[in-house]
Amino acid sequence: MSKAWDQVTWQEIEVGGVLTEPGSARNYNTGDWRSSRPVWDKTRCIKCGICWTVCPEAGISEDADGYFEMNTYCKGCGICVKECVTGCIEMVVEES
Amino acid sequence: MMAHKKRVGMEVSIAVSHAVQLARAEAIAAYPITPQTHIVEHLSSLVANGDLEAEFVTVESEHSAMSACIGMSAAGVRTYTATSSQGLALMNEIVFITSAMRLPIVMTVANRALSGPLSIWNDHSDIMAARDIGWIQIFTENGQEAFDHSIMAFKIAEDHRVLLPTIVNLDGFILTHVVEAHEMMDQKTVDRFLPEFKPYHKLDPQKPVTMGAFAMPELFTECKMAHQMALTNSYGPILEVWQEWGKLTGRHYQPVETYRTEGAKVIIMMMGSLGQVAEVAVDAMRDQGIPVGLVKIRLWRPFPFADLRAALAGAEIVVVCDRALSLGGAAGPVLAEVRSAMYPLAVKPQILGYTVGLGGRDVQPEAFEELVRHAQAEVKQGPSQEYYIYGVRG
Numbered sequence: 001m002s003k004a005w006d007q008v009t010w011q012e013i014e015v016g017g018v019l020t021e022p023g024s025a026r027n028y029n030t031g032d033w034r035s036s037r038p039v040w041d042k043t044r045c046i047k048c049g050i051c052w053t054v055c056p057e058a059g060i061s062e063d064a065d066g067y068f069e070m071n072t073y074c075k076g077c078g079i080c081v082k083e084c085v086t087g088c089i090e091m092v093v094e095e096s
Numbered sequence: 097m098m099a100h101k102k103r104v105g106m107e108v109s110i111a112v113s114h115a116v117q118l119a120r121a122e123a124i125a126a127y128p129i130t131p132q133t134h135i136v137e138h139l140s141s142l143v144a145n146g147d148l149e150a151e152f153v154t155v156e157s158e159h160s161a162m163s164a165c166i167g168m169s170a171a172g173v174r175t176y177t178a179t180s181s182q183g184l185a186l187m188n189e190i191v192f193i194t195s196a197m198r199l200p201i202v203m204t205v206a207n208r209a210l211s212g213p214l215s216i217w218n219d220h221s222d223i224m225a226a227r228d229i230g231w232i233q234i235f236t237e238n239g240q241e242a243f244d245h246s247i248m249a250f251k252i253a254e255d256h257r258v259l260l261p262t263i264v265n266l267d268g269f270i271l272t273h274v275v276e277a278h279e280m281m282d283q284k285t286v287d288r289f290l291p292e293f294k295p296y297h298k299l300d301p302q303k304p305v306t307m308g309a310f311a312m313p314e315l316f317t318e319c320k321m322a323h324q325m326a327l328t329n330s331y332g333p334i335l336e337v338w339q340e341w342g343k344l345t346g347r348h349y350q351p352v353e354t355y356r357t358e359g360a361k362v363i364i365m366m367m368g369s370l371g372q373v374a375e376v377a378v379d380a381m382r383d384q385g386i387p388v389g390l391v392k393i394r395l396w397r398p399f400p401f402a403d404l405r406a407a408l409a410g411a412e413i414v415v416v417c418d419r420a421l422s423l424g425g426a427a428g429p430v431l432a433e434v435r436s437a438m439y440p441l442a443v444k445p446q447i448l449g450y451t452v453g454l455g456g457r458d459v460q461p462e463a464f465e466e467l468v469r470h471a472q473a474e475v476k477q478g479p480s481q482e483y484y485i486y487g488v489r490g
Contacts, residue, residue, distance in 0.1 A: 005314035010321035015259055016198035017319050018297045019306035 030057065034076035036091040042067055044088035051080035051089060103277040108239035108266065109134035111278045112178075112204055115246035117148045118286040121202075122173035122293070125153035125164035129183040130216045131268035132206035136178055158183040162190035162201075169199040170307055172298035174250060177201065180268055181208035181222040188226060194261045195230035196323060197308055198296070200253035201261040203231075204246065207368065207419075208268040209455040217456020218268040220368065220419035223396075224429045230323055232262040232330055233397040235367040239276035242266040244347055247281070251290050251337045258330045259296055265396075267369040269456070279345070289344060327398050334395065351400035352407045353392040356382060360389030362468050363408060363445075366417040367393045367430060370452070370459055374417075377464035388468055393430070401437050408438065411445045415464075415471045418451045418483075426482050446475045449483035457487065 003012070014020060038051075038060075047066045059074030081089045106114075113135050116124075124143070126136040142148040151168065155161045158179050169175040179187060184205055194201055209215040210222050223233065232252060236242040245264045253262040266272060297305055311319050335351070342348035353371070356378050357363060364374050371392040381388040391407045391414075393400070408414055418428025427435060431449030438444045448471045453459040463486065474480060 005312060008315060008318055010318040010325065013315070013318050013322040015296055015326075016307065017196065017309060017311065019309050020297075022304065022306075024306070024309070 029072040031059065031070075031072045031074050031076075034074060034094055036076045036078070036093045037074065038070050038076070038078065038080050038089045039092050040068060041088045041090075044086045046086055048085060050083055050085055054079050054083045101279060104280050105275055105277050107134060107273065107275050108242055108278075109206075109272045110138050111239055111243045111276070111280070112246050112266070113138040113142065114280065115243045116176050116202075117142050118281055118283060119176075119202075119247050119250045119290055120174065120287075121148070121150050121176040121250075123151045123153070123165070123168035123175045124177060125155050125161045125168065125175075126177045126179070127155055127158050127161045127183060129158070129180045131208055131218075131272045132178045132180040132183070132204065134272065135204055135206070139176075158186040159190060162187040162194060165201050166190065166194055166197065166199055169194075169201050169295075170197070170297075170299050172293070172295040172300075174254070174293040175199070175201045176203070178204035178206065180206040181210055181216075184222045184226055185210060188229075191226060191229045191231065191261075193308065195327075196319070198259040198323075198326065199261060200250075200259055200293075202246070202249045202253055203261065203263050204242075205263050205265050206268040206272045207265050213455075215455040216268075218270050218369075218419075219454045219456070220265075220429075221421070221454075223263070223265055224420040224422075227397075227429060230260070230327060231397065232258075232260050232327070232334065233265065233395075234263065235265045235392075235394055235396055236271070237369055237371045237392065239271060239274065240278055240347065241349075242271060243278050243280070244341060244345070244349070247286060247290060248337050248341050250293075252330070252334050254293050255330075255333045255337070256294075256296055258326070258333050260326060260330055265368065270369045279347075281345075285344065289340065331395075331398050331400070334398075349394060350403070351393075351395035352403040353394055354407050355390035355392070357389030357391060357407065357411075359387055360411060361387040362413045362415065362471065363389045363391050363411040364415045364417065364464055364468065365391045365393070365430070365434065366419075367396060368419065370417065370419070373459060373461055374464050377461040380461065381465060381468065386468070399433060399437070404434065404437050405441065408434075408445060413468075413471050413475055414438075414445045414447045415467050416447060416449045417453075417467070417486075418449060419453055421451055421454070421485075428483060431483055446471075446479075448474060448479060450486045451483065452486040454485075459486075463487070 143152040249262040
């Protein structure tokens with residue numbers, strides 16, 4: 001469904017609410033819920049990937065240099081901060 | 097074409113299971129519960145003996161029965177189940193999902209009182225507790241109707257303009273365990289009437305879809321509206337199927353059935369097997385010169401508002417019989433619906449409600465004569481109660 005959800009009419013609902021195309025979850029940026037974000041200190045990061053492994057929502061991506069950063073699905077739960085072996089991640093409050 | 101006039105005596109439950117066999121149900125998941133038991137027992141025999149080519153899934157509960165039915169229907173096969181009372185209650189969580197997913201499963205409900213106190217006998221409290229599940233809901237009055245509607249329900253449910261699960265109600269014991277004469281159908285005729293099931297969406301690895309996804313607040317209301325309109329708009333296709341069956345068999349069905357309503361000042365109303373008892377009462381009262389008629393609702397969902405208003409036009413008093421209670425409420429479920437349907441009319445009858453025949457209590461023809469007399473007296477003096485429970489002692 002390419003239309004924004006709040007623009008869809010009842011006539012446009014597929015029979016049985018069936019989703020005929022994949023990717024609807026990908027299109028939904030659950031990061032909208034976030035009230036604080038994880039920030040990595042690259043000087044202390046050892047690229048071990050523990051944060052990426054423990055993230056329950058695939059909210060962390062690896063960048064071209066092998067460092068990690070949050071993506072648009074990060075809900076700001078902070079598990080990565082708790083589990084980071086070097087303590088290089090901290091949560092920063094989202095300003096708006 | 098008016099063939100198949102040979103009548104065969106058999107228990108109504110067995111006739112229903114033969115209807116499901118003739119409909120070539122491909123998948124059945126059911127849990128036995130009185131008084132539905134004979135239907136699924138016989139179906140399991142038919143499958144075990146190779147007389148019906150179907151997957152019969154034995155499950156440990158009705159919650160699982162309906163869940164398995166959802167899976168099988170979603171896989172694209174004609175799916176059937178049957179239940180009763182506590183079984184329907186245990187399915188409750190799943191039956192809403194079945195209709196929201198628009199899976200055309202057919203289910204027989206052998207109507208039985210909900211506990212407590214524990215009762216295995218007939219009333220409509222089971223289906224009324226499931227009134228708002230978004231399924232098509234049909235009530236039958238005798239074995240022949242139960243047989244006929246069990247076949248027609250598949251054609252209605254599977255119509256791509258409909259795609260809704262459908263319940264055929266029949267009164268527990270009063271119908272399920274009674275031997276009646278049925279006009280059966282031959283397989284060729286049923287095959288011509290009911291084509292192979294063509295799923296609208298199905299689980300197919302070559303063409304993946306997501307079924308049963310969630311809806312955020314931005315979409316939930318639109319999903320519900322789409323369901324509401326599907327159920328409302330199923331009215332036309334339902335009538336088409338019933339008319340086709342009428343031409344095929346000579347047995348004609350209407351959303352609201354009337355009996356001797358010409359010139360009737362008082363109309364008695366109900367659903368289910370009590371209709372035939374009330375016919376006896378109406379005949380007796382007509383013989384005494386009392387202008388009484390009978391209106392029976394066959395199609396409970398979608399509710400046939402226009403048919404009901406037309407059927408009740410001209411009546412001064414309407415006596416609505418419920419087989420269930422809405423404890424602490426203003427009316428039994430049928431009474432509430434009828435009052436609601438008639439309220440907008442400028443000229444409307446006095447509508448009185450009586451709950452009768454709870455938990456298997458017998459209702460004789462004389463009861464309806466008593467109700468009419470009581471209603472006439474109440475109207476004269478002004479109704480003393482929101483509704484009445486007929487025959488309650490004390």
